[in-house]
Structure formats: structure tokens, C-alpha cells
Amino acid sequence: MKAAGIIVEYNPFHNGHWYHLQETKKQTGADCVIAVMSGNFLQRGEPALVSKWARTKMALAAGVDIVIELPYAFAVQAAERFANGAVMLLYALHCAEICFGSENGDITAFLDAAKTFLKQKEEHDRYVQEALQKGLSYPQANAEAWKRFGLASLDLAKPNNMLGFAYVKSILQNQLPIVPRTIRRIASNYHDETFSHPSIASATSLRKTLQGSAGRLEMIAPYIPAATKQVLRQYTETYGTLHEWEVYFPFLKYRIMTAEEAELREIAGVEEGIEYRLKQAIATASTFSALIDKVKTKRYTWTRLQRTCTHILTNFTKEQQNQAEAPTYIRLLGMTENGRRYLQHVKKHLLLPLVTKVAKLKNDPIYRQEKKAASAYAAIFPEPLRTQVLKEEYATAPIQL
Incomplete structure (x- = not known):
């Protein structure tokens, strides 16, 4: 069986993602599509709108065969580290090809740029x-x-181009037997905040519409599959909220205000004296966006600050980041019957242990950070719901469709 890999966040899964998935199947001719998906927190330093389990359901319903988790230590990172973690996990599962969306749409441009960069990196x-x-x-x-x-x-100011370049560079740098492919992004740009197409919209615009009110679900219905709509509705009915930075701000404020500057300097992403700017700004900031506006400069971009704040919230240290050189396990989140057949086919040849019960990972430093991230993600819930959500993090078996 031939597998193709995709690297996703599905925050939430929308019609553009469905197009990417169908084109991946068409272009690669793969028997199985494997998605490596960020967990509770995402590459740009944001909490996922809904849990990893909810987004796994969206993916499987749309036709993804296997969903695995990209651990926090790689998920909440700049492009190069994010890409390396994701690519190495797909390699461990013997993916023959990786297919990514980009604004450019021409794989030759990515290959040429990556080869040139590697020659002149220093x-x-x-x-x-x-x-x-x-x-x-x-x-x-x-x-x-x-x-x-x-x-x-190759315009690396475009976010999908930048990630695509990082994927291709990782494949070449590690000399992996993986064929990269790219599909041109259609109809909407990554950062678009408004709807300009009858059925395709960016995840950014969908989240902005839902912000502060899950009751706006009908407004985004034309841009998402029916299964996504159902999962979002069920999640808000069960948990009473969607996850966005502003609801986490009280916890972040507490962390920054009660930490000494020396403590903050131990956190990943806290560099060049930014701890002093954070300490000064937090005293008068009453919202997350106000805090970022106060601290942001040319050197400290919004995305960089979001990642740093996520690391502060989850207490992810520089030491932990330095120790996490490469993934140490494959955490299975969900699979279809076809996905199960593929895993049976390759299980004796996997390059990392496939984990369905996280109790086996209790001594793994990468998973220890995952537990902290899960605790931070669940912090917005009242008890006993918070304890229930944390139990789901540890006890939920891979979803099977």
C-alpha cells in the first residue's frame, strides 16, 4: 500500500481543506492518506478552536485515513522546526509522498529554492x-x-509558501525517500478575514466569524462540510465554548505577573530582554490583543509574541525545547478501516513506536510537555468539566470510523 502524507491543523476543517485532500489523492494515487495534525496549540501560537479529538472526527469524516498528533514541542514553532517534526513523523510511517498547499503551486520552484539555500545556508x-x-x-x-x-x-512572505519551503528543505536536508508535491491554494488567502467566494474561505475568516459567539455557526455553513458543522455544534453544546486567546488571557496574565524576570528568561522564545516589556505591559493590559499591541515591535512580530505567550502559558522551557531534537513516538488519534489496514501492513517496519495509550509515554520528555499543554488547554473549563476533559486527554482511545 502506498501512503501520502499531509501536514494540517484543521482549525476548523473547511472546503479548501477538502479540495486539498481530494487533489492529494488524485495527484499521488495513494492508497492511504495520513495527516499529521497539531494538537491543543497551533503553529502561530494559538489555542485550537476545538480539541484534537473533535478535529480528528472532522478529518476522518472528510476522507483522511489516519490522523496522528504533531507534539507541542514541534507544533508551536517557527516554520523550520514545525516542518522537521511533521516530516520526520510522516517518514516514520513510510509515506512515499507529501503534498502541501501553497500560494505558488509549482513544486519546481520549491525544489530549486531549497537546493540553492542548502548550498548557501551559512x-x-x-x-x-x-x-x-x-x-x-x-x-x-x-x-x-x-x-x-x-x-x-519564491515569495516567502506568503505563509503557505514559507511552510512548503520548510517541508521541501527538510526532505532534502535529511535525504529522505519522499517525493514532495504542492497544490495551489484557491479562492482565498491564508490571512483573509472576510468571505469573497461562495464556498471557499480561509480558516482565519471562519474563526473571526465565530469569535465570541458559537451561535454564528450558520454564517460559516456554506464554507465547511456538514460533518464539520455537526462537530462544532456538538462541541459547543457539550463544552459551552470555543477556544480562543482572550479566554486564556486571565491565566496568561497571572503567569506573567507572578513570575520573576529570571523565571521568564527560562521560557522558550523569551529572548533579547522581551521579559521586561512583557512585565511592564501586562500591568495595564486588560485583553490579550492589548498586551500584544503594547509589546509588538519590528523585531517582535505578532506571531512570534503569540508563540512566546503560549510557551509562557504552558511553561515550555528552553531546556525542554533543546532536548526535543526529533519526535520520539507516533501518537495515533484516529483511523478509518482503510487506515487500520495500512498500519497492519507497515507495523513491523515503523521507525518510531506507534502509541495508542499514553501511559506508555510517562517518562518521555516530549510527552511531559504535552501533558502541561493539555492542562493549560483545559484550564478555561469549570470543575468538574476540567477534570473530565483532562481525563479524555489521557484515556481516549484512537477514534475509529
């Missing part, structure tokens, strides 16, 4: 550091470096 990194010292933000410094090395044909 010089590129040196130039970026010089540009940072002159006061440019990292995205600006990186863009300038790309122009200097003649790589500007």
Missing part, C-alpha cells in the same frame, strides 16, 4: 543576523537575504 544565516542587528524584523531580514541570493522568485 552565508544566508550570516546576512540575516547582520540585518537583524540593523533593526529589521526576522521576516524582513529573511526577505532581504532571499533577494541577495537570487531566490526572490
Whole structure:
């Protein structure tokens, strides 16, 4: 059996994701599609709208065969570390191809850029550091470096292009026997906040519509599969809320206000004296967005600050980040009958242990951070619901469709 891998967040699963899934099957001819999906917190430093289990149900209902979890230590990271973690997990499951969405849509551009970058990496990194010292933000410094090395044909200011470049670079750098493919993003851009197409919308616009009121579900119905709508409705009826940064802000404020600067410096992402700006701003910030607005500068972008705040919320330290060099296990979240057949086919040849019961991971440092992230994610619920949600994190068996 041939497997194709996709790297997803499904926050939430929408019609654009369905198109990507169908095109992946069509272009790769794969017998099985495996999705590696971020867990409770996402790449840009945000809580997932609904739990990993709810998003797994969306994925399986849409036709994904296997869903595995990208651990926190790789999920809430800049593109390179995020990509390396996801690609190595798909490699461990013997995926023959990886298919990603991009604004560019031409895999040759990604391959050429990755090969050129790897040849000139040291010089590129040196130039970026010089540009940072002159006061440019990292995205600006990186863009300038790309122009200097003649790589500007691939626009890395576009978020899906940047991630796609990181996936291809990871495949080449690790010399993996994986064929990369890309599908051009259609109809909407990653950061679009409004609807401009009758059936395709960005996840950003869907979340913005739902923000503060799950009752707006009918407004996004044309842009999501029926199964996604059903899962979102069931989740809000069961748990009474969707997850967004503002509901976590009281917990973040408590963490920052009660921590000494020296404690904050131990947290991943806290660099260059940002702990002082956070301590100063938190005293007068009454919302999460107000805090970020007060701290944000050219050097400290919104996304970088969101990730740092997520690490503070979950107490993810630099030491833990440095220890997590590569995934150490494959956590299975869900599968179809076809997915089960594929796992039976490859189970003797997996490159990492396949885990369905997390009790086996109690001594794994990467999973220990996962437990902290789960506790932070459940913190917004009142008791006894909070305890129930945490029990689900540890006791839920892989979902089978």
C-alpha cells in the first residue's frame, strides 16, 4: 500500500481543506492518506478552536485515513522546526509522498529554492543576523537575504509558501525517500478575514466569524462540510465554548505577573530582554490583543509574541525545547478501516513506536510537555468539566470510523 502524507491543523476543517485532500489523492494515487495534525496549540501560537479529538472526527469524516498528533514541542514553532517534526513523523510511517498547499503551486520552484539555500545556508544565516542587528524584523531580514541570493522568485512572505519551503528543505536536508508535491491554494488567502467566494474561505475568516459567539455557526455553513458543522455544534453544546486567546488571557496574565524576570528568561522564545516589556505591559493590559499591541515591535512580530505567550502559558522551557531534537513516538488519534489496514501492513517496519495509550509515554520528555499543554488547554473549563476533559486527554482511545 502506498501512503501520502499531509501536514494540517484543521482549525476548523473547511472546503479548501477538502479540495486539498481530494487533489492529494488524485495527484499521488495513494492508497492511504495520513495527516499529521497539531494538537491543543497551533503553529502561530494559538489555542485550537476545538480539541484534537473533535478535529480528528472532522478529518476522518472528510476522507483522511489516519490522523496522528504533531507534539507541542514541534507544533508551536517557527516554520523550520514545525516542518522537521511533521516530516520526520510522516517518514516514520513510510509515506512515499507529501503534498502541501501553497500560494505558488509549482513544486519546481520549491525544489530549486531549497537546493540553492542548502548550498548557501551559512552565508544566508550570516546576512540575516547582520540585518537583524540593523533593526529589521526576522521576516524582513529573511526577505532581504532571499533577494541577495537570487531566490526572490519564491515569495516567502506568503505563509503557505514559507511552510512548503520548510517541508521541501527538510526532505532534502535529511535525504529522505519522499517525493514532495504542492497544490495551489484557491479562492482565498491564508490571512483573509472576510468571505469573497461562495464556498471557499480561509480558516482565519471562519474563526473571526465565530469569535465570541458559537451561535454564528450558520454564517460559516456554506464554507465547511456538514460533518464539520455537526462537530462544532456538538462541541459547543457539550463544552459551552470555543477556544480562543482572550479566554486564556486571565491565566496568561497571572503567569506573567507572578513570575520573576529570571523565571521568564527560562521560557522558550523569551529572548533579547522581551521579559521586561512583557512585565511592564501586562500591568495595564486588560485583553490579550492589548498586551500584544503594547509589546509588538519590528523585531517582535505578532506571531512570534503569540508563540512566546503560549510557551509562557504552558511553561515550555528552553531546556525542554533543546532536548526535543526529533519526535520520539507516533501518537495515533484516529483511523478509518482503510487506515487500520495500512498500519497492519507497515507495523513491523515503523521507525518510531506507534502509541495508542499514553501511559506508555510517562517518562518521555516530549510527552511531559504535552501533558502541561493539555492542562493549560483545559484550564478555561469549570470543575468538574476540567477534570473530565483532562481525563479524555489521557484515556481516549484512537477514534475509529
